[in-house]
Amino acid sequence: MRVKLFIISLFSISFIVAITSNHLLIENKTYFIALGLYWLFSTLYSHLAVIVKKGKVSMDYGVTYSLSIGLFAGPLGIFIFETLYRTTVYFIRKFTKTADPDEFLHIFYNIGSFALNSSIAFFIxxxxYPFFDAFPLGYWFVIIILVIIMSLLSDFYLIALFSFMGDIKNIKDAIDFxxxxxxxDxxxxxxxxxxxxxxxxxxxxxxxxxxxxxNYLVSRSFMEKNQSIQHxxxxxxxxQxxxxDFLTEVYNRAFMxxxxxxxxxxxxKIGIIVTDIDSFKRINDTYNHAVGDHVIQHFAATLQGYLREDDYLxxxxxxxxxxxxxxxxxxxCxxxxxxxxxxxxxxPAAAEYKSYPxxxxxxASFGLYYYITCEAVEIKKAYVYADQLLLKAKDMGKNRLISKNGVSDLPLSERFTNN
Incomplete structure (x- = not known):
């Protein structure tokens, strides 16, 4: 209820300021040309705005053109523009089914806050401006001051809303906001x-x-690049x-x-190693699969600790x-x-069994096959050779390495080692 009262109050104040200004500051024809252009491009730009939800309030992050038409047409002119523009966006979102449940209430907040801020900027x-007119870049200095004031006012409105909703609880939260x-921006x-x-x-x-x-093309290009990066x-x-592999967090067979x-x-030249834990079934049978999983994780971490960044596990x-x-x-190798x-x-691997560490x-046994890719033996065949060397290591008593140098230019006597 406090949120609704605040929004209606903000809208009412901006409406009163607009009505009491009595008239437009420019001739109707000029104003309607400006109004049509601002309405068209602001509506077009609304599709590129980033909508961020906080609590029950949606905030559109994007460039607003309210200041310029507010300075040009005065409080009544900016109120008419904001009403036309925000109402159009509301119906577009309703038609496209992208409207929030409280979208109608948001119209009053957007009209009230932007029209009031632009009216305040108009009077300031x-x-x-007469005091800065004589200085170089005085005009731009005034415009920057106005944008800062409008930004602080917008923050004040939102801080009040979030305070009513409990999202901002103290001064630190407000300052961080x-x-x-x-x-x-x-x-x-x-x-x-x-x-x-x-x-x-x-x-x-x-x-x-x-x-x-x-502005539209730059914003659209930036948005599409952001979406491309996000995708x-x-x-x-x-x-990834x-x-x-979900258990060990190393690469899986598909990536291999x-x-x-x-x-x-x-x-x-690549050294292909195939290795596995000796008598692993006995570990599962003696303890359980959870302990076995810890051993596998520990085994993977131990192997990874010996590798360089350009190696693969x-x-x-x-x-x-x-x-x-x-x-x-x-x-x-x-x-x-x-x-x-x-x-x-x-x-040894640390685990827990029956609540005890x-x-x-x-x-582990290791089979190593060393060779050059693109030779007569393709890498998948070389992997089979390494796997066969692992089986040989198992047959010869486990906890050992059997390796072969498959590089064709070495003498046969230098291609085998048995450790």
Whole structure:
């Protein structure tokens, strides 16, 4: 009820100010030309405004042209414009089914606040402009002052509304709300309205229409770029979700297949490691699957800790992981795989079992195949070779690394190691 009373009071004050001004300051023909142009482009621009909801109030963030027509036509002229423009936007939103439940009440707030602010700016302008007229850029200094005053008044109205609704509870909240206003938007409003007012005074309709169109095209371009960026962010987020293993948060098998296709044409030397936890079924049978999941997570984190930014780690099976080591020679890949193997063995996983903390000692076996992409063997075949080397490591007693250097220009005696 207090919100409604405040809005109706704001509208009533602006209406009284408009009526008591008695008449338009310009001839009717000139005013109606200006009114038609402002109504057309303001309505067009309303589709580009960003609507932000706070509490029960919707705020449109966008350039407003109220100041210029208010300075030109006076309180009655701005009240007529705001009434026509806000009513048109209301019916458009009702027709397109984008109106809020309290949209009709918002009309009165928008008409009242914008018409009253522009009327106040009108009176201030005619009081202080003669003192600045003689100074260089004095006109623009006055316009900037008016925009600042109007912005502070708008903030005061909204702070009052949010206080009634309980969204603003103290002075700090009010100050933070005022600080959230964008200075660049205020500058755009000041210079747009300053130029428009000059064109109105000189009845330069072509220039006025040109500025309207320029503002519209720039705003629409900016909005479309923002939407494009937002869509890319959303696509990247969904792609990340699609390519991320939910348990370990490393890449999944789908991303491994995608990466294989990309790397297969690079011609680079890659160390492909396939590894899994030894006797993992025994861990699940001894404890439970929740403990097993902790071990898998710990295993993945341990492996990740040894990798560089350009390497890849994938969860390619239940407790099986695949690693692509890049920009290393064969001996470096073997040494790194050895360190991984020892790190897994020496770093037990922490878990909880029957409400007690436990340490799960575990080991892993590794198969490493090193080769150059784009040779006779494609990367998916190389992955199979690495997997076969892993199985060989398992057969030979687990907790070991079996590797092969598949680079064709090395002697056969240097292509195999057994650790």
């Amino acid at each position: 302008f005619h009081k202080i 005022i600080k959230s206003r964008n200075v660049l 205020m500058g755009k409003i000041a210079f747009s309205n300053g130029l428009l007012f000059m064109f109105l005074l000189n009845q330069q309709w072509e220039m006025l229409v040109g500025l309207f169109l320029l 890319k962010v959303e696509r990247d987020k969904f792609e 979700m699609a390519y991320t 297949d995608k990466t294989m296709n990309e790397l297969n044409e690079t011609g680079e 994938f969860r390619s099976g239940g407790e099986e992981f695949t690693i692509f080591l890049r920009n290393r020679n064969y001996n470096e 073997v040494a790194l795989a050895e360190r991984m193997k020892d790190g897994v063995r020496d770093n 436990i340490q799960i000692q575990h080991t």
